[in-house]
Each structure stands twice: as structure tokens, then as C-alpha cells.
Amino acid sequence: MATTMEGTFTVPAAQELVWTKLNDPEVLRLCISGCDSLEKTSATHFVATAKMRVGPLRTTVRGKLDLYDVDAPHGCRIVGEGEGGIAGFARGIADVRLFSVPEGTLVTYAVEATVGGRLSHFGGKLINGVAKRMADGFFANFAATLPARPVTAA
Template identity: 45%
Template sequence: MDLKGEYRLAAPRQAVWEALNDPQVLRACIPGCTELERIDATHMTATVVTKIGPVKATFAGEVRLENIQPPERYTITGEGKGGIAGFAKGGADVHLAEDGEGTVLSYDVKAQVGGKIAQLGSRLVDSTARKLAEQFFACLAARFDEAPDQVAPPPA
């Protein structure tokens, strides 16, 4: 699964960078995230409960930050296991560009799922991933007291 998009956030790039590196902000904004704990500067553990179609699963796993170039970009990678529901693994390249007083956040996600979740079909998995991304960015934008201004919609 590939997912790309851009969002304009009403905050300076440094503030967006800090939010994207704050475990409390991430825990609050990642849909279904029940735990997110920083292990060190580049590693976190996470627990996320999500439902894709008829399958509800609790994923536990690790998150790593790589290719870190503050406050411009990083790559976030991770893998989570959801028991009999399956697994999810992948990564996202995140780039922040100054845009006047705001910031344009662009992302490029590549992910794989396996197990029962993969049997649901790519259309359902992709649409759920897009919905979860929308929820994340709406929450992140709300942190800056503005709704997200979507620059380019994710491909259908």
C-alpha cells in the first residue's frame, strides 16, 4: 500500500517539528493509540487498537526515527503485531516546508499488512488507512487551533 499527501498547517515549521517528535502529541493524535513511550531519541514502543472492516485488533510494536534532519524531515518506520489479526509494517518519509507563517507537511507512506487483515482486500485496507491519516492530521492541525487545509488530496 502506498499513500501520499500534503497538508498545510497554521504553525511555524519548528512548532510542527516539535509536535511530530512529542510522544504525548502523537499518542493523542494517532487514532486508537493507547500507549506510546519513548525509549530513546530514535525509538518508541506503541500499542494501537484499530478496526478494519469486521476485524478489530490490538497492534503492539516498535517505531524508529531515521534520516533525521531537524526541522525539515525524517523517516518513521515501524512494525506491529496484531495476534491472529495479522501484522502491519512500513514507513513514512515526512517533509516539512515553510510556507509563509505556516508549514506544508508532505508524506509518502509505504506499508504492508498480512494475516486476516490482508484477506480483507486492498480497497478496504487502503480506504481505512486514508481515513486514519485524515483523523491524524485533523488532530494535529487542531493542536495549532486551525483545521487542516489540504493542499493535494491523497489519490483515490
């Protein structure tokens, strides 16, 4: 089953800081719901394990992510795949772009993913809902890792 998702999120921090933190394995581990481990094995390769729940199905996913077309601090393409044993698999590509805006950094993403195995039996609506919830949770957690912006008096 194939699915797509697009979104934007404004992070109240400078573009360079956002880029640095988006490439920090410890920050990513803390921001990804259910992530047990995330290791950066080279400048463009990560391996991870995470516990996930999709509908009634719970599984541990082991995966890898590779960064391509890296244009620091403006964005990159992320190619990933994960195996969840009997639950199935997921593979995807995400294009992530960062733009400096007055409020901080605008992050845009466009994801194309394929899900197979038991996961694919839940249908697009449930899979898309889980993916959207994970993306929203990631960015909320990510924003919480950033230093508070000083309040300026008017």
C-alpha cells in the same frame, strides 16, 4: 499485501513548532485514533499500543517506530512495524518532509506498507481507505493541538 499512500497537509504553525510536536509522544498519542500508549524510549525510537478496526476485525496492535535520516526540522524517514495477534501484522516506511509556507508548514508524506495475516484478506481498497481515514484523522487531531494563529486586521 503491499500498499502505498502519499499525501500533503498544511499546518497553521511554524515549521519548528510542527517538528517539535511531531516528536512529542503525548501529542502523538492524542492524535493517533485508538492509541492507548505511546512512549519515546530514545531520541529515535517509540513503542505504542493502539486499538484498531479494519472492516469487521477489531484488534489491539503493539508496535514500534524508528526514525532515520533525521534532518530537524525538515523531516525524516519512519520505519515501523506492528503486530495485531491473530489479526496479522503491518510493516512500513514513511518519508515525511516539512516545508515552511506562508500559511504555516506544509507536511508531505509517502508511505509504503505491507500488511499480512487476516488483515490482508480485506483487500487493497479497504486497507487503503482505512489508512487514508487514519491519516486524515491524525492531521485533523494534530492541527487541533496547535495554538490558534492570531487574526490580523487588513
